[in-house]
Amino acid sequence: xxxxxxxxxxxxxxxxxxxxxxxxxxxxxxxxxxxxxxxxxxxxxxxxxxxxxxxxxxxxxxxxxxxxxxxxxxxxxxxxxxxxxxxxxxxxxxxxxxxxxxxxxxxxxxxxxxxxxxxxxxxxxxxxxxxxxxxxxxxxxxxxxxxxxxxxxxxxxxxxxxxxxxxxxxxxxxxxxxxxxxxxxxxxxxxxxxxxxxxxxxxxxxxxxxxxxxxxxxxxxxxxxxxxxxxxxxxxxxxxxxxxxxxxxxxxxxxxxxxxxxxxxxxxxxxxxxxxxxxxxxxxxxxxxxxxxxxxxxxxxxxxxxxxxxxxxxxxxxxxxxxxxxxxxxxxxxxxxxxxxxxxxxxxxxxxxxxxxxxxxxxxxxxxxxxxxxxxxxxxxx
Amino acid sequence: xxxxxxxxxxxxxxxxxxxxxxxxxxxxxxxxxxxxxxxxxxxxxxxxxxxxxxxxxxxxxxxxxxxxxxxxxxxxxxxxxxxxxxxxxxxxxxxxxxxxxxxxxxxxxxxxxxxxxxxxxxxxxxxxxxxxxxxxxxxxxxxxxxxxxxxxxxxxxxxxxxxxxxxxxxxxxxxxxxxxxxxxxxxxxxxxxxxxxxxxxxxxxxxxxxxxxxxxxxxxxxxxxxxxxxxxxxxxxxxxxxxxxxxxxxxxxxxxxxxxxxxxxxxxxxxxxxxxxxxxxxxxxxxxxxxxxxxxxxxxxxxxxxxxxxxxxxxxxxxxxxxxxxxxxxxxxxxxxxxxxxxxxxxxxxxxxxxxxxxxxxxxxxxxxxxxxxxxxxxxxx
Numbered sequence: 001x002x003x004x005x006x007x008x009x010x011x012x013x014x015x016x017x018x019x020x021x022x023x024x025x026x027x028x029x030x031x032x033x034x035x036x037x038x039x040x041x042x043x044x045x046x047x048x049x050x051x052x053x054x055x056x057x058x059x060x061x062x063x064x065x066x067x068x069x070x071x072x073x074x075x076x077x078x079x080x081x082x083x084x085x086x087x088x089x090x091x092x093x094x095x096x097x098x099x100x101x102x103x104x105x106x107x108x109x110x111x112x113x114x115x116x117x118x119x120x121x122x123x124x125x126x127x128x129x130x131x132x133x134x135x136x137x138x139x140x141x142x143x144x145x146x147x148x149x150x151x152x153x154x155x156x157x158x159x160x161x162x163x164x165x166x167x168x169x170x171x172x173x174x175x176x177x178x179x180x181x182x183x184x185x186x187x188x189x190x191x192x193x194x195x196x197x198x199x200x201x202x203x204x205x206x207x208x209x210x211x212x213x214x215x216x217x218x219x220x221x222x223x224x225x226x227x228x229x230x231x232x233x234x235x236x237x238x239x240x241x242x243x244x245x246x247x248x249x250x251x252x253x254x255x256x257x258x259x260x261x262x263x264x265x266x267x268x269x270x271x272x273x274x275x276x277x278x279x280x281x282x283x284x285x286x287x288x289x290x291x292x293x294x295x296x297x298x299x300x301x302x303x304x305x306x307x308x309x310x311x312x313x314x315x316x317x318x319x320x321x322x323x324x325x326x327x328x329x330x331x332x333x334x335x336x337x338x339x340x341x342x343x344x345x346x347x348x349x350x351x352x353x354x355x356x357x358x359x360x361x362x363x364x365x366x367x368x369x370x371x372x373x374x375x376x377x378x379x380x381x382x
Numbered sequence: 383x384x385x386x387x388x389x390x391x392x393x394x395x396x397x398x399x400x401x402x403x404x405x406x407x408x409x410x411x412x413x414x415x416x417x418x419x420x421x422x423x424x425x426x427x428x429x430x431x432x433x434x435x436x437x438x439x440x441x442x443x444x445x446x447x448x449x450x451x452x453x454x455x456x457x458x459x460x461x462x463x464x465x466x467x468x469x470x471x472x473x474x475x476x477x478x479x480x481x482x483x484x485x486x487x488x489x490x491x492x493x494x495x496x497x498x499x500x501x502x503x504x505x506x507x508x509x510x511x512x513x514x515x516x517x518x519x520x521x522x523x524x525x526x527x528x529x530x531x532x533x534x535x536x537x538x539x540x541x542x543x544x545x546x547x548x549x550x551x552x553x554x555x556x557x558x559x560x561x562x563x564x565x566x567x568x569x570x571x572x573x574x575x576x577x578x579x580x581x582x583x584x585x586x587x588x589x590x591x592x593x594x595x596x597x598x599x600x601x602x603x604x605x606x607x608x609x610x611x612x613x614x615x616x617x618x619x620x621x622x623x624x625x626x627x628x629x630x631x632x633x634x635x636x637x638x639x640x641x642x643x644x645x646x647x648x649x650x651x652x653x654x655x656x657x658x659x660x661x662x663x664x665x666x667x668x669x670x671x672x673x674x675x676x677x678x679x680x681x682x683x684x685x686x687x688x689x690x691x692x693x694x695x696x697x698x699x700x701x702x703x704x705x706x707x708x709x710x711x712x713x714x715x716x717x718x719x720x721x722x723x724x725x726x727x728x729x730x731x732x733x734x735x736x737x738x739x740x741x742x743x744x745x746x747x748x749x750x751x752x753x754x755x756x757x758x759x760x761x762x763x764x
Contacts, residue, residue, distance in 0.1 A: 298681055
């Protein structure tokens with residue numbers, strides 16, 4: 001069985017590693033130059049993209065920002081999972097919001113803006129505390145902005161002047177007071193079977209995921225059922241095949257969809273050590289229409305996991321390898337500021353034990369690069 | 383970090399997969415033609431053996447039958463772990479027996495025979511029920527023979543006539559009545575730290591390992607301590623670095639060493655799914671002098687594992703992937719009679735649950751190729 005992944009980063013690499021154990025050959029496409037490469041060594045393989053598409057049983061993606069022309073060709077082969085529309089939902093906030101509305105899935109109150117004059121209407125409808133996001137990433141000058149009070153609106157408009165909002169509209173959202181961010185990772189295979197992992201609880205710092213804990217603390221059956229209902233609506237509504245990550249804001253008992261990622265996801269890396277079947281293996285199973293693997297935590301009802309991202313540094317003390325239940329993962333990249341270099345999965349029996357292991361782990365890491373870790377370790381031990 | 387493995391079979395492949403996750407680059411040497419290959423694809427890499435030796439931080443082996451000249455060159459680089467003498471102990475039963483005697487480690491009563499006339503003395507000393515083994519494998523006409531009664535000795539001698547017993551002596555052992563075969567897999571790193579996995583209990587069929595269960599049933603602390611003592615004596619006596627497998631016969635409370643394998647071992651494959659750190663990862667950690675990883679079963683005191691070999695067939699029903707706790711591993715080889723094609727790891731909480739899972743699993747496998755499985759499943763459920 002051969003799977004061709006668009007994108008040649010760590011997600012393709014981890015798919016390759018889990019696939020190889022099952023006898024599945026995963027190849028990757030470096031979409032910057034359309035070459036087919038080995039997902040670990042990144043060395044070019046001796047075949048063209050056309051040949052690789054021809055040979056593959058399935059095409060899939062490790063990220064949503066694949067150039068649309070490539071996705072179009074992939075879709076035409078009849079082998080692409082998830083489908084092109086589903087991938088584009090993850091790449092375009094306008095499509096994402098339209099999907100959520102169509103499927104009647106709770107999400108943040110918002111407006112789509114294609115002309116700056118519409119911003120007044122947004123303040124009128126959503127209030128004066130707003131988050132403004134470019135609907136698509138990767139365009140110079142486009143990004144995210146915040147409005148804290150109505151009086152700043154003229155200045156904001158000035159800042160946004162000159163953007164082509166017809167080509168790249170803005171999504172304007174009410175700034176939400178939420179309790180926490182959780183994510184639901186799950187898979188649907190070609191046959192339509194669905195399996196989801198326990199909810200993960202995600203801690204961000206300066207816009208990047210730093211720590212995930214799964215199952216999320218204080219998550220009862222009702223919350224889990226709500227998340228599953230959202231997930232099922234989404235995958236069925238999109239005729240989705242593969243692993244899908246749903247980022248959710250929790251406000252009391254309510255779950256609002258923040259963002260969809262049509263792929264394996266950083267907040268699901270804990271599944272490598274903590275779940276019976278990893279998200280990478282289940283993604284491959286899903287797209288190849290194999291039976292999905294068990295998604296529960298390994299080690300019984302009390303078993304819990306954490307994932308700690310290693311971001312922008314490589315100054316960890318490798319003595320951390322000696323800690324029981326600590327699993328080190330390294331992507332083999334050159335250090336750059338804010339770059340995801342690797343992650344550490346930690347498994348334990350119960351949150352207290354997990355917190356204690358994270359506290360121990362923090363002793364081998366520089367506090368500068370792991371600003372959330374000590375507090376999170378303390379929270380879990382309470 | 384780069385590790386060069388002599389041998390390019392599934393053991394090197396599994397080292398590669400675990401190494402890649404840690405950022406360790408594993409390359410393999412196909413010793414049939416001295417080319418350096420990718421451990422999974424088996425494709426030649428763009429470097430000579432000399433270059434690969436030069437670049438590697440460590441050289442190691444996936445099997446003991448590496449041509450001695452290659453081992454000699456490897457040893458001269460100063461990077462070979464385990465050392466050449468330790469590897470040769472696994473390849474030569476005369477060296478193995480000499481080591482066991484030197485270290486005063488219990489093993490089967492035996493004699494070394496370099497002349498057929500010595501066989502009479504063997505019967506005299508060891509009795510008339512004997513197993514006769516060529517001291518080294520891979521020579522035409524050499525293998526294993528059995529003597530069941532003294533009257534058959536002349537016929538046996540006739541059969542052995544013409545063998546060059548000075549070049550390849552025979553090891554003659556008393557045929558032992560043992561209760562079962564167990565194995566101890568453990569690792570010692572360059573710094574001398576030692577960690578061992580729980581004892582595995584091994585079921586053979588026609589000379590091949592079919593099922594391992596770990597921890598071995600009915601193994602108390604005293605037995606485990608005995609095995610650890612043997613292991614420690616061996617690795618310290620050989621100044622051994624890496625994973626070592628010790629096959630043992632259990633007779634009542636006594637453990638006798640049957641065979642040593644200076645490498646990761648089939649009876650340790652369960653550690654991939656069942657132990658906190660796999661034998662493959664711990665082998666790499668040991669030879670690179672990293673801290674050894676935890677070797678206990680995942681999931682608490684009741685956690686148990688089994689490994690089922692897939693031998694000479696590929697007619698399994700892939701629906702088995704849907705069974706919780708069942709982990710499929712496939713080596714990507716062409717089917718041949720008696721060839722190890724892959725293995726299935728099964729984890730459970732307690733032996734009864736493990737037996738029940740093995741029983742379920744057997745429904746997806748052909749009874750012809752898994753002759754031990756149903757009985758073993760029944761035994762565990764008792």
